[in-house]
Structure formats: C-alpha cells, structure tokens
Amino acid sequence: MEIPILDFSSWQHSRDSSDRLRIARELVEACQKVGFVYIINHSLSETVVDEAFYWSRRFFDLSEEDKMKAPHPEGWAVHRGYSWPGLEKVSQIKSTGDEEEIRRRLREVPDVKEVFDIGSEDNALQPNQWPPGEALPGFRSFMDKFYWECWKLGKELLRAVAVGLDLEDEEYLTRQHSGHNNQLRLLHYLPVPAEDLEKERNARCPAHTDWSSMTMLFQDDCGGLEVEDVTQPGTFVPAEPVPNAIVLNVGDLLQMWSNDRLKSTNHRVRMPSLADRIEGPNRMTRERFSIPYFMSADPTSVIKCIPSCITEAQPAKYQPVTQADYNQMRASMMY
Template identity: 40%
Template sequence: MMNCSSRGKLSSFFRTSSSSRSACRQYIIPSHQPVRRLASLAQDVRSDSTFRIPIVDFGRFMSPNSPREREDTANEIVAAFKEVGFVYLSNHGISKSTTDQVFERSAAFFGMPMDVKSKLAWDDPRSNRGYVEQGKERVTQSSDAAEIAELRAKAPDSKETMEIGRDWDSTWKNKWPKEQGCPGFKSTMLEFFQTCHELHFQIMRSIAIGLDLQETFFDDKIHEQYHNLRLLSYPAIKTEILRKEGQARAGAHSDYGTLTLLFQDSVGGLEVQNPHTQQFQPAAPVPGTIVVNVGDLLSRWSNDILRSTLHRVVAPPATKINDREQMTPKRQSIAFFCNPNGGALVDCLPSCHDSSRTKKYAPVTTEQYIVQRLSETYNY
C-alpha cells in the first residue's frame, strides 16, 4: 500500500486554486466538443453524431473545495464508465515533463539494434515481461487458439512493445537493457511505474465512491502493484498495408485488468467502439489529459455495470510518398495496465447485484484470468 509520503507526492500537484483548475478545464476541451451537462451523456452516446468521451477534472477529486465536489467528480467518472467505458482525465497530477521523459527513454529503447532488444525477449505469460517484436502479438477478443493463430498470420499487429512489471518480484524478473546502452531507462520507468500506481489507487477510490462502496474498499485488493507498464512503438508503415482486410496497428480488443492509463503522442489513431451502435469513433489526443478505460476484470467485478469497451489503433492521416502511395507516420504510446493483486478474488461487488440483478460471472483470481488471456494472445 502507498505510504503517506508517496500519496503526498502525487497530491501536491493539486494544491492550486479553484480558478486555476477552471482555466485548465477550459483549455483542454477541444473546440469541436461543446460543454454538455452530465445528465445528457447517456443520450449523447446513443448516436454516432453526438458520441463523446467525457473530460473529467480529477483535481476536483484530489483537492476538492468541498466534500460534494469530490463526490460529484466520482459520480462523473463512474457515469462515463457506465456509458462509454472511457474517460479523459485532466489535472491528474502527472506532469508533462514526466511523460515527456518517459516517451524519450522509450524511443531510445526502441531505437536500439534488434539483436540487443531480442536478448530481452518476452517468453512467459506468467511473467509478462520483456521485449515483443512485430508479429508476435495479435490482440483480439477471440479465445480460440486456431482462430488467433490464423489472424496473427494474416494480419499481425503492426507494433513492437516492451513490458515492465513490479521490479521487486522474487519470482519474475524484469528484463532491463544495460545502462550504457540505454542511459536512464530503468530508473525512469521504475519511477513512472510507481507514479501510475499511485494515480490508479486514487481513481479506484473514486470508483468505490461512485458505486456506493466504502472509499477504501479496493485498497487492500490493489496494493501489491500487480501491474504492467507497456511501452509501445508503431513504426512508420505504408498506409495501404493498414487498409487491408483485418489489418490495424492494433486490432479491436478490450484490456484485461481493472483500468488502463493511456498516454498518447500527438499522432493519433486510437478509436473506441460506441457500445450502443458498434461503430468505431476517434479518441483523439487531448493535451494535458490521460485516457482511462475500464478493463475486463473491473467489468466482471461490477457485473458489467462498468463497460470494458472495444478499441483499436488504426491509420491516422498519412503523408504522400508519390502519386500511388502514402506513409502513415510512426506513433508512440505508453499504457499502464492496472490489475488487482495476483491472488485477489474477483467476485461481484456487493453493490452490483441484488434480487433483480444476479451475478453473471463465476469468481476468478487475477492471476488465473490474466495468464489465460496472455497465453491466448501471444505467438509462443
């Protein structure tokens, strides 16, 4: 569990006046997305023409002007997760300088020679650590091994990744490049891992409040930091390849855990499926925000009250090479996959079932579920 000093590091960012937070909120709302009342969200998302992912000021939860403001923010987040499964969080406490440094170190890692990266290869779903080259992964909702193998052969995801877990694990070790080959990589990623965990801890508290649970309900179920920090590099690619049937930079999928914290660069390409129309809609980068989405385990935990929504990465605007070809630019993103403790039993939350809404899923431990999904996804 976080100690007081670690919580204080994240919280200190929010010790600003309410007027400055308001100014930030006005800045990050894109011109094409007018401010709407929370009550209209359920109506907006039922049409593709008005579909939106809400922007929520998390500073109002971390440093509220009143208890009511904190509760209202928690309800906004839960409403977004019920209707869309996604939210943009502003005033989240992670500085631009921090994320810039992570992106720089990530780019340096992927720029290393292939023979160096290959020595750090991912090799076990129980560990889920190390480098994954292009063609090894095909994210999909299918659980059929033969179908996944066919999809991977036909249209593998056009990306490479580096997977990092908690570094003190006595069973599974992270795979780090040598310091002289990638200076500052390990220290930067370890610090960022802890920072993201602290934010996850607070978001889960907001979800507890929004679901009429005790604020600390999840505290002892997520404190072991059984998470995964994923660095992603999407190389530049001819646009015609991404337009082939079934091909994408990352195929349509949902995430496995409780929440995902996604840090995007400015290139774009992320799309979210409208749960009500099944059409994919752009989730364009919004300066100063983190994209946060519900994963499968949190959806199960909530009896599907909170949505684990399909999403994918496709081709953003391309650069013309000649009269016949276009090139889609390279893209970077950082995903922090939040999970409950490995041995935590994910069973229906007490506020999410009653005589009129029965439990939909059998209990499962985090480790059982995550290892099964990873085993199905990778080509090993």
Template identity: 30%
Template sequence: MSGQIPVVDFSAYSLDNKNVNEVELQALTDELMHAFTTVGFVYLKNTGISSSKVYDTFDVADKFYLQPETVKEKYSRPLDKTAERHGWMALERENLSLIGQSRPNDLKECFNVMPPLSEGQTWPAEVPEFEPVMMDFFNSCHELAMRLLEIIGRGLAIKDVDSFLGKFKNVGKGGNGTNLRSLRYPPVPEVVKENQVRCGEHTDFGCLSLLFQDNPGLEVVNLEGEYVPARPIPDTTLVNIADTLQRWSADKLKSTRHRVVMPDSEEERRRVRRSLAFFCHCDSDAELRCLDGSDKYQSLLAREYINERINATYLSG
C-alpha cells in the same frame, strides 16, 4: 465531449491536490461513474501528471527503440502465454485481434515494465536513464490509478472501500500483473499485409488502464457499436475500464473494445506513433466475488480469470 468520450476535470482529486473537498469529490465521482458505466472511457485533465513528464518518458523509450535489433533482443519478453511479463516485444510479434478475426500480427513494438523483475530479466544497460524514468512514471500512474479506484469504490457504494483498495496492495511488488507498456508504432511501410492494423481490436484484461498518446490512430466503440476516433487531447490522460473490473462489478462498469488503425493521410502514415499504457491489475490472489453481493458470476481468483483471458488471445512467436 470528444466524439462520445467525455472530458472530465480531475482537479478535485489531482495528485497535486492537498485539500480535497468532499462536495467536489462527490461531483467528480458522479461524472466518472456515468462515463465508466456507459462508454467505459474518459479523458481526464488536471490529473497531476504533466505533459512534459509524458514526453520525457516517450523520449527515453525512443532511445531504447533506436538501439540495434541485436541489443533489443537481449531484453526480449518471454514468449509464453501464462502471464504479462517484463521486457521487449519485437515488431509484429503480438496479435491482439479478438478471436474470430483473421489478421496479420500487429504493426508495433513495445516494452513492458513490470516490477519487480523476475530472475534473468534486466533493464537496458545501453540506456541508463531507462529504469529511473520508467519507474518514476510507473509510480505516478500507480498513484493516479489508486485515486480512480477509490472513486470507483465510492461510486459502486462498496461498504468497505479500504478493503477493496487492499486488493491492489502488491502493485509493483510481485503477485500482481500491473505493468507499464511503452509502445512504438513505426511509419507505415509502402506495402502492408492484407487486413493488418497497428493494434488489433481488443479489450484490456486488468481493472483499469491509463493511456498517454502523441498521435491519432486509436479508435473506441461508441454507444451505437461503431468505432469513433479517440484522438490525443493535450494535457489529458485517457482512462478506460478493463475486463476484470467489469466482471467484478457484475457488469456495472463497462470494458470497451478499442483498436489502433492505419492512418488515412500520407502525412500521418509517415509518422511514428507513441503511447504509454499503464495496465492496473488487482493482486493475483484477489477473490473476484461480485462487488454488489450478487451471484451474477462465479467467484474465482484474479489470476485464474486473467489466464483465461490471455489464453483466449492470439499471442504469436
């Protein structure tokens, strides 16, 4: 356990595993479902995504973030609130704090990778390796997410797991909001705004999120409703359930609040914090009818639900 977040060995269904054992897969399913129905977060080790691959992706993202502001502005993400979009977001442009909390905008910058690119959107020409490295990482995360969704389908006793997985067929192809977000949290300035944090308290919108991080700062709400650190553990992927899947599962799966706070120690405040977050969404036209056959929530399309969630979030220009 790390605080109250379990650490689970994913070897039984690792991306490298070519000989899946049914008994081991069922044991893994039981472990993961316990985590996803209680705290909503889990650390996975032995996923098949190596630390060297994660850090290579961090390093390529850094090459973009170190470009002049005038260069980065060419790749700015549109400021509308209708959907997740490809592109860069400047420092303090976004505020993820939940409604009812008055905070300055988040002390971070980020780049959303969301294939296929819309008309007028481009990859950073100044960093030619940015596209191939980011897309390779996107594809690895996609493969891992699909394995996790298959396990969740089994764990929820969905009669037709293949049909459930078919609701994710457009990942990376359009008509689906899945995106890979690179985030850079700069060293904390000498003077910060009152109540400012690196990333405000929020839950994720989609179905499933994968997180890779290099320095502390992330905090997650535990079973007692208190924030606890979710520190980086070497060679692990931190996975959490997101809002769409909680609703779709009739609240059997738990989407948990989390945030990134300012470091306490002077040493940590001087450090850059980097993370990569893969936000896996179902297809925009997927019908969110409760997977257990209940009528706990009215059926609606995924894009309708996501738009509701986005419009309830502070996104600032």
C-alpha cells in the same frame, strides 16, 4: 458517442466531500455510458510524461541487437521485456484449451508494432527484462520511478470509482491491488503503407478489451486509437489526442466486479483519421508512440460482483475468478 472529459483536480485537492462525491459520480457515469474518459488536471506533470516518451523513443531507437538483450520470455506466462514486430497478436479470444488452429489464423494478419513491458521490481512471478545499463544509461531508473508515479494516481482513480459505486469502504478496490501486478507498456507502431492497413494485410492493434481493472493511456499526437460506440456495436469513433490528458478506460476485471455496471469497451488502433498523419508518395502512416499503464489486481485476488452492484433485479452475472486464472485465459492466446 463522445468520450467525456473529467477534471480530476477537485478529487485530489478539495477538502469538500461533496466535491469529491461529484467527481466520483461523474467518473462512474462516464465508465457506465462509454467505458472511456479523458482525465485532465491530474497529478502527473506534463514534464514527467514527456520524459517517459523521450525514454521510450530512445529505447526503440536502439539496435535490434541491444533490444534483443531484453527479450520477452518464450510463451505467455511472463509478460515482460521486448516483443519484436509479429511476436504478439492481440485478440479478444479467451483460451479454453488447445486452440492452435485459431492462433494460426489470427497470425495471418500480423500486428505491426514493437513493445517493451515493465512491471514492479519486486514481482518475482513477472521478472523484468532490462537492456544492459551501458546500452541506455538512466532508462531503468526512470521507468521504475514512472511506474510508481503512475500507481499513485491509479490508486486515487480506484478510490474514486469505489465512492462512485456507493461502496462504504473507499479502499474496497485498492486492497485488491498492491501495485506489484501492474504493467507499464511502451508501444511503438511502425510506419506502414496505408494501403496495407486499408486492405487488412497488416494490423496495428485489433479490437479488444483490456484484461486489467483499469488502464491509463498516454498517447502522442499521431492518433489512431478508436473506441467502439456502445450505442451502435461495430461502429468505432476516434479517441483523438487531447493535450495533457490521460485516456482512462475500464478493463474486464472492473466490469466483472461491477456486475456489468461499468463497461469494458472494445477499442483498437487503426490508421490515423487525419490526412496529415499520412506521409510521402507511398502514403506511409506516421509512426505512433503510446504508453498504457494497466492497473491489475494481485494474482490471488478474487474478482466477484461487489455488493452495491447486486440487486434482486440484477443478480450476480459472474462466477468468482482469481486474477491469475483470468489472466491465463487471455494471455495464452496472445503469444
């Protein structure tokens, strides 16, 4: 399986409707066959993305004391602030009640990463947790601006998906997404002995799907992201970094909206595939930085199969569910 590369410039700049339709259909085809696609020639400049990584590194270089001044709130309901190594455990399990024993077993292999989660400043249900301004001047203002720059591109991608799914209303999906329920995540995978990953004493990020509608991922040059081959379940292929490309993937909500026409594909972060990403006599993995941007419907939005994806031969597979209820099923197993 190969992850397609899509030049998005024609969607954003062409006035020719046939060009836009071609891009929309290529995007949907990639989301059908793989669930992942590299987006090149998009609207986010290389300079802005580089600056985002600059600020991410500066945040994770802060002392533990300063990072802990913006802690992830206790429990799963608020998904903002700093998560220290071992706090979060990614899994594919959806909560149905009291699964304390499952949670305990999951945490026997900890995820060796630290995280900082950011959302809209106007989302009262998910209040941001910022480090003190004097600890990192300029960080908050840049990240707030970057959050909304990502959303400008995100809206165009959702519009393209709607067109590619033959919806008459290009805004069908964007009306369910105000942008205020999205999530910008800064990720730092710590150096770890390669042997610990090989023998599964530690993990970076186990196989999972995203709870979002779609996810845009910016990654550094370290590598380690792997995508499940939809033609050979259980087999994963590397999603190697492509310069100036965004890795776009379908999330669970869009798979449900599309009645399984689009694939929310399992993916994971493991040891980098190239030897030059392992350093030193103890075979330490290089540290890795990535920045996913999760586009999520508003909490009260109802996810139900869209009309163009339902036929007599393919009736709706999913009962309608609100984003808030689906989020609870997934998030309560993570923290």
